[in-house]
Amino acid sequence: xxxxxxxxxxxxxxxxxxxxxxxxxxxxxxxxxxxxxxxxxxxxxxxxxxxxxxxxxxxxxxxxxxxxxxxxxxxxxxxxxxxxxxxxxxxxxxxxxxxxxxxxxxxxxxxxxxxxxxxxxxxxxxxxxxxxxxxxxxxxxxxxxxxxxxxxxxxxxxxxxxxxxxxxxxxxxxxxxxxxxxxxxxxxxxxxxxxxxxxxxxxxxxxxxxxxxxxxxxxxxxxxxxxxxxxxxxxxxxxxxxxxxxxxxxxxxxxxxxxxxxxxxxxxxxxxxxxxxxxxxxxxxxxxxxxxxxxxxxxxxxxxxxxxxxxxxxxxxxxxxxxxxxxxxxxxxxxxxxxxxxxxxxxxxxxxxxxxxxxxxxxxxxxxxxxxxxxxxxxxxxxxxxxxxxxxxxxxxxxxxxxxxxxxxxxxxxxxxxxxxxxxxxxxxxxxxxxxxxxxxxxxxxxxxxxxxxxxxxxxxxxxxxxxxxxxxxxxxxxxxxxxxxxxxxxxxxxxxxxxxxxxxxxxxxxxxxxxxxxxxxxxxxxxxxxxxxxxxxxxxxxxxxxxxxxxxxxxxxxxxxx
Amino acid sequence: xxxxxxxxxxxxxxxxxxxxxxxxxxxxxxxxxxxxxxxxxxxxxxxxxxxxxxxxxxxxxxxxxxxxxxxxxxxxxxxxxxxxxxxxxxxxxxxxxxxxxxxxxxxxxxxxxxxxxxxxxxxxxxxxxxxxxxxxxxxxxxxxxxxxxxxxxxxxxxxxxxxxxxxxxxxxxxxxxxxxxxxxxxxxxxxxxxxxxxxxxxxxxxxxxxxxxxxxxxxxxxxxxxxxxxxxxxxxxxxxxxxxxxxxxxxxxxxxxxxxxxxxxxxxxxxxxxxxxxxxxxx
Numbered sequence: 001x002x003x004x005x006x007x008x009x010x011x012x013x014x015x016x017x018x019x020x021x022x023x024x025x026x027x028x029x030x031x032x033x034x035x036x037x038x039x040x041x042x043x044x045x046x047x048x049x050x051x052x053x054x055x056x057x058x059x060x061x062x063x064x065x066x067x068x069x070x071x072x073x074x075x076x077x078x079x080x081x082x083x084x085x086x087x088x089x090x091x092x093x094x095x096x097x098x099x100x101x102x103x104x105x106x107x108x109x110x111x112x113x114x115x116x117x118x119x120x121x122x123x124x125x126x127x128x129x130x131x132x133x134x135x136x137x138x139x140x141x142x143x144x145x146x147x148x149x150x151x152x153x154x155x156x157x158x159x160x161x162x163x164x165x166x167x168x169x170x171x172x173x174x175x176x177x178x179x180x181x182x183x184x185x186x187x188x189x190x191x192x193x194x195x196x197x198x199x200x201x202x203x204x205x206x207x208x209x210x211x212x213x214x215x216x217x218x219x220x221x222x223x224x225x226x227x228x229x230x231x232x233x234x235x236x237x238x239x240x241x242x243x244x245x246x247x248x249x250x251x252x253x254x255x256x257x258x259x260x261x262x263x264x265x266x267x268x269x270x271x272x273x274x275x276x277x278x279x280x281x282x283x284x285x286x287x288x289x290x291x292x293x294x295x296x297x298x299x300x301x302x303x304x305x306x307x308x309x310x311x312x313x314x315x316x317x318x319x320x321x322x323x324x325x326x327x328x329x330x331x332x333x334x335x336x337x338x339x340x341x342x343x344x345x346x347x348x349x350x351x352x353x354x355x356x357x358x359x360x361x362x363x364x365x366x367x368x369x370x371x372x373x374x375x376x377x378x379x380x381x382x383x384x385x386x387x388x389x390x391x392x393x394x395x396x397x398x399x400x401x402x403x404x405x406x407x408x409x410x411x412x413x414x415x416x417x418x419x420x421x422x423x424x425x426x427x428x429x430x431x432x433x434x435x436x437x438x439x440x441x442x443x444x445x446x447x448x449x450x451x452x453x454x455x456x457x458x459x460x461x462x463x464x465x466x467x468x469x470x471x472x473x474x475x476x477x478x479x480x481x482x483x484x485x486x487x488x489x490x491x492x493x494x495x496x497x498x499x500x501x502x503x504x505x506x507x508x509x510x511x512x513x514x515x516x517x518x519x520x521x522x523x524x525x526x527x528x529x530x531x532x533x534x535x536x537x538x539x540x541x542x543x544x545x546x547x548x549x550x551x552x553x554x555x556x557x558x559x560x561x562x563x
Numbered sequence: 564x565x566x567x568x569x570x571x572x573x574x575x576x577x578x579x580x581x582x583x584x585x586x587x588x589x590x591x592x593x594x595x596x597x598x599x600x601x602x603x604x605x606x607x608x609x610x611x612x613x614x615x616x617x618x619x620x621x622x623x624x625x626x627x628x629x630x631x632x633x634x635x636x637x638x639x640x641x642x643x644x645x646x647x648x649x650x651x652x653x654x655x656x657x658x659x660x661x662x663x664x665x666x667x668x669x670x671x672x673x674x675x676x677x678x679x680x681x682x683x684x685x686x687x688x689x690x691x692x693x694x695x696x697x698x699x700x701x702x703x704x705x706x707x708x709x710x711x712x713x714x715x716x717x718x719x720x721x722x723x724x725x726x727x728x729x730x731x732x733x734x735x736x737x738x739x740x741x742x743x744x745x746x747x748x749x750x751x752x753x754x755x756x757x758x759x760x761x762x763x764x765x766x767x768x769x770x771x772x773x774x775x776x777x778x779x780x781x782x783x784x785x786x787x788x789x790x791x792x793x794x795x796x797x798x799x800x801x802x803x804x805x806x807x808x809x810x811x812x813x814x815x816x817x818x819x820x821x822x823x824x825x826x827x828x829x830x831x832x833x834x835x836x837x838x839x840x841x842x843x844x845x846x
Contacts, residue, residue, distance in 0.1 A: 118845035156843045159826040166804040169822040178827035187830040192843050335793055336821030344838050362764035400648040400756055412777035
């Protein structure tokens with residue numbers, strides 16, 4: 001069996017940071033005497049990290065991305081975790097979660113929004129207990145946020161070319177949204193993004209053809225490569241277990257069209273496969289961790305599992321609607337960056353922000369994210385109280401036919417999509433099905449989350465009406481489906497003395513398994529209310545520092561047995 | 564009144580019977596769709612339980628000696644349905660003005676191999692072993708057969724003894740609307756609808772659907788290269804905003820840009836300094 005000293009599973013905002021930082025430390029401080037290895041289940045789109053990886057031809061932008069909406073292609077760069085059972089039953093809450101797949105993880109799909117989480121996010125309580133470990137606060141993380149922003153070349157968008165270079169300007173969609181906000185007494189403001197000399201190519205979140213997006217292969221992963229970290233892509237880890245020197249990793253190697261089982265032993269194992277995948281990997285591996293090494297000590301203490309629970313959708317709630325025919329400006333949402341402004345005016349009172357964004361018409365015609373259907377009672381509140389509007393024949397307005405096609409023809413000019421991110425109560429959970437595949441569930445929405453979403457939808461409806469249009473039926477109120485692009489939790493971190501409330505300690509280390517870490521969105525214990533990539537990376541930077549310096553946790557050198 | 568499936572007359576012991584006995588029944592098609600889980604993204608209501616015999620309005624299809632002729636008839640029904648779901652628009656001479664589902668390859672999307680990849684992308688399916696996929700041979704034909712049978716049943720309620728594809732346009736639309744309201748029929752219609760919209764808006768085999776709703780054509784569809792980069796001229800040329808006068812282009816009506824390059828009007832009374840810091844983060 002092969003052996004590596006440090007193995008990192010996953011290459012997103014947690015894994016890439018850990019690979020870069022620990023790789024550099026091993027190279028510079030430990031003389032390169034230890035091996036650092038990264039496993040990624042998706043492809044290497046650059047063709048430069050894993051020499052044994054296949055894939056399509058490299059294009060003139062230096063990657064293999066296709067700039068297309070083809071479902072086949074999208075399946076190769078993204079995962080959708082879903083709730084098959086709930087999806088069949090109208091009115092039963094259900095959930096879909098999107099995650100990146102490939103070297104760079106979520107950075108391949110995300111809209112590059114790079115916001116620091118607000119103070120309130122870290123101060124959330126459950127009763128009298130602070131959900132975040134005490135070492136984490138906005139103030140404590142600020143230096144790490146800054147470090148990540150510098151590495152990702154984060155900058156703020158602007159409205160006019162008098163303020164910034166042309167490639168940094170907010171889109172037509174954002175201008176329309178801003179006018180809608182103004183008309184209801186609110187304000188839209190440009191976002192901070194991690195793009196660089198972006199070509200404003202539009203459709204940006206479906207793969208990346210151009211070099212403008214700062215996906216992680218351009219910064220942290222490049223740093224890791226330079227630090228002699230080795231990469232193996234198209235290798236999906238199925239299970240982990242304990243082994244002589246630390247841990248054994250079992251998976252399937254799918255490079256070059258193959259399907260070969262592999263095993264790998266390591267001393268230090270860092271799970272950074274993403275919120276659902278890291279959590280699911282631990283859940284699938286529980287049988288390999290028994291007795292004093294159980295992965296979920298909370299279950300032994302309270303009888304209730306924590307692993308897999310408390311999955312946050314980060315309050316994601318998307319809607320679409322029309323703007324009025326008389327409104328002077330077209331939306332043209334498919335042009336430019338997919339997100340470049342937001343409205344923070346309601347954060348203090350309701351703890352949600354609003355963001356207009358590009359959503360492909362295919363998704364909305366299939367009832368994902370939102371719909372293009374008029375609602376019978378758009379003023380209805382609550383989840384199960386809105387039905388599709390009826391036509392003169394008493395039947396639901398169809399989502400097919402000539403009239404629907406005509407509506408689609410107005411997609412570019414008149415259809416505006418927006419959504420909220422908010423504080424939810426982490427009502428979701430990760431599940432492992434009988435066939436070992438992973439899914440998600442969302443069965444009960446708390447009153448607090450319901451009220452927050454109702455307030456957000458009311459606000460968004462008022463924006464559409466202020467622009468002379470109307471909101472469409474959304475999938476949550478119609479089908480009970482929570483669609484999230486920003487899953488968090490499932491493997492919560494907590495204080496070391498509160499093992500009944502979490503799975504890992506404040507440094508992502510398993511309570512009962514030294515040198516087994518989870519360092520990605522899975523350990524974030526609450527919703528953030530803003531896009532989470534910057535926070536995940538900042539938390540990883542903070543943990544990397546602690547490991548390197550041996551501060552508040554055992555140092556990496558000691559863990560590796562370095563003299 | 565529930566439609567009745569037309570009876571075919573063929574000797575049950577013929578060679579065609581032995582070949583056609585591999586045709587999946589409607590029940591088996593529904594079971595397969597349920598197992599695939601693909602209907603989750605297409606259906607808005609509960610799938611009928613395929614094991615509930617009392618809900619099935621007709622029996623397993625009897626043998627058909629004229630397999631080829633009936634296959635084309637069935638496929639014409641399915642094509643006719645697709646033209647109802649996303650219709651093509653034509654002028655009086657029949658020339659195509661705007662493509663519909665058929666013109667962008669929706670019919671080819673109604674194949675198991677295409678569904679499997681889409682369902683895999685939706686995480687509704689694990690990786691299926693090759694023997695299982697090959698064991699589902701005949702599924703495509705069975706699916707189209709089931710859809711076609713449903714459509715003829717609906718058509719019967721509009722005009723007796725007239726196939727769906729032969730109904731006048733208004734009655735085809737009425738039949739489809741009725742089908743979507745029937746729990747036992749709507750799952751398959753939703754399935755076909757999903758195929759139509761994936762083909763029309765997903766640029767799987769053609770970008771004509773996206774062009775029809777206002778998107779620019781792909782720079783190179785074969786290479787999967789969509790239009791990228793703004794600003795451009797209305798003729799498609801990429802513009803360098805540092806070297807060219809965008810105002811002049813706009814004045815001539817030649818500018819295709821992604822921004823209005825304008826600041827929105829301020830909102831009196833909404834002080835963001837209470838919630839945002841100088842760098843644009845929530846405090």
